[in-house]
Amino acid sequence: MADIGVPLPSTTGFAPATIVDAHMHVGEFPLFNVRMDAPGLSKTLDHYGIAAGMVFHPDNAYVREVVEQVEGAYGLVWANPHRPGFVEEAVELFDHPKFLGVKLHPLLDSYHPNDPAVHPLMEEVVRRDLPVLVHCGHPIFTLPWSIEELAVEFPEAKVILGHMGHGNIVYIDGAIDVAARNPNVYLETSGMPMHTKIAEAVDRVGPDKVLFGSDAPFHEVGVEVRKVQVSGLPPDLVERVLERNSRKLFFGDERASAPIARA
Numbered sequence: 001m002a003d004i005g006v007p008l009p010s011t012t013g014f015a016p017a018t019i020v021d022a023h024m025h026v027g028e029f030p031l032f033n034v035r036m037d038a039p040g041l042s043k044t045l046d047h048y049g050i051a052a053g054m055v056f057h058p059d060n061a062y063v064r065e066v067v068e069q070v071e072g073a074y075g076l077v078w079a080n081p082h083r084p085g086f087v088e089e090a091v092e093l094f095d096h097p098k099f100l101g102v103k104l105h106p107l108l109d110s111y112h113p114n115d116p117a118v119h120p121l122m123e124e125v126v127r128r129d130l131p132v133l134v135h136c137g138h139p140i141f142t143l144p145w146s147i148e149e150l151a152v153e154f155p156e157a158k159v160i161l162g163h164m165g166h167g168n169i170v171y172i173d174g175a176i177d178v179a180a181r182n183p184n185v186y187l188e189t190s191g192m193p194m195h196t197k198i199a200e201a202v203d204r205v206g207p208d209k210v211l212f213g214s215d216a217p218f219h220e221v222g223v224e225v226r227k228v229q230v231s232g233l234p235p236d237l238v239e240r241v242l243e244r245n246s247r248k249l250f251f252g253d254e255r256a257s258a259p260i261a262r263a
Contacts, residue, residue, distance in 0.1 A: 018051040019225065020246035023133065023162055023190045023213025026066050026073075027057040036217040038069045045072045048221045051243070054133070054250065056103040060093060067098040074250070076103040076133055081117035082110070091124055100250045101131040106141035113141065114149040122154045131158040131249050133188065136175055137166025144174040151178070151185050158249060160186040160211065164201065172197055179205040186249065189241070190215035190224055198231040198241065211249065212242045 024044075028035045036044070045053055056076040057063050067073045077090045079102050093099045102125055106113050113134060125132055134150070135142050144165060151159040161179065164187040165172035172192060179185040179201070187201050190213035201210050214224040228241050 018049050018243055019212060020243050020250070021050050021053040021214050021216070021221070022160065022188050022211045022246045022250070024053045024055045024216045025057060025218065026055045027059065027062060029218075032218060034217040038066045038073075040217070041066065041073055042070045044216060044221060045070070048225070050221070052246075052250070053216075054100065054246075058108075060089060064093070064096065064099075073098070075099040076101045078103045078105070079118075079121050080105075080109040080111075081115060081121070087120050087124065090121055094124070094128055094130065101125075101133065104132060104134045106146075107135055107138050111141065112149075113147045114153055118150065119153070122150070122157055126154055126156045129158075131160055131186075133160040133162050135163065136161040137163045137168060137171045137191075144171055144178045148178045148182060148185070151182050155182075155184055157184060158186065159184055160188050160249075162188050162213065163191045163215070164189060164197070164210075166191055167193055169194070176201050176204055179209060185209070186211055186245075188213040189228065191219055192227075195227040195231045198228055199233050202233060202237055202241065207237055207240055208245055208248070210241050211246045 026036050026041055041055065050072060052072050052074055054076050055063060055066060055073050056078050058078050060078055063075045067075045075098055077093045077099055079086050079090050090102065104113065134147050136144055136147055144161060147159065147161060161175045165175035172194065175187060179187050186209045187205060188211045189198055198210065212228055214221040228238055
């Protein structure tokens with residue numbers, strides 16, 4: 001892993017005391033020439049004041065090793081419906097104290113978000129009140145409206161649109177629209193380039209439904225934080241996006257304002 005640069009100063013005059021990052025990767029990604037192992041993750045968390053980072057990789061066993069090594073790292077189960085036994089694997093990991101939800105990547109794994117094969121997993125997720133982070137922003141499988149079908153099918157599920165539409169303005173606006181009309185849909189900010197859209201999203205979908213994510217190591221954490229800081233939101237809403245909303249979603253109401261035990 002390349003050395004982490006000097007943290008960006010706050011151009012708004014305030015900075016978060018801590019961050020909860022809803023979207024981080026670990027492992028090797030040769031196609032993109034990025035990688036982050038357990039020591040690199042630990043260094044990243046410490047450097048940027050990240051109290052808790054949600055991490056994932058298609059190899060859930062590797063993620064388990066990482067979260068058991070790294071203070072402040074928590075896992076999302078990568079669930080691929082094409083893999084035999086994927087529901088059973090997820091259920092087993094849900095009993096682990098450091099796995100707090102699910103990651104779906106219909107683009108990489110080639111399936112429709114609302115494929116009936118996914119439904120048994122969603123039933124388990126709803127039963128345990130766990131959030132589901134879904135990659136959003138690329139055709140054909142991860143357009144906002146396709147993920148909306150899953151959210152409508154399971155209205156009690158907490159569905160997070162990862163990247164809130166990513167880099168295409170049509171998909172960004174679509175993601176905001178989907179979250180605005182579905183109470184169970186949340187937006188996550190990583191990789192979405194338009195900082196003003198973060199403030200628009202908070203205004204349209206509500207102050208509790210927009211979460212910070214860095215997508216590290218695919219994106220630089222400081223740049224992703226800066227987008228939130230300069231989005232036009234006041235300090236209290238910046239703090240909600242960077243920290244409090246993910247605390248509540250992943251750790252529960254009772255820990256929304258309490259310190260996260262990094263263990």
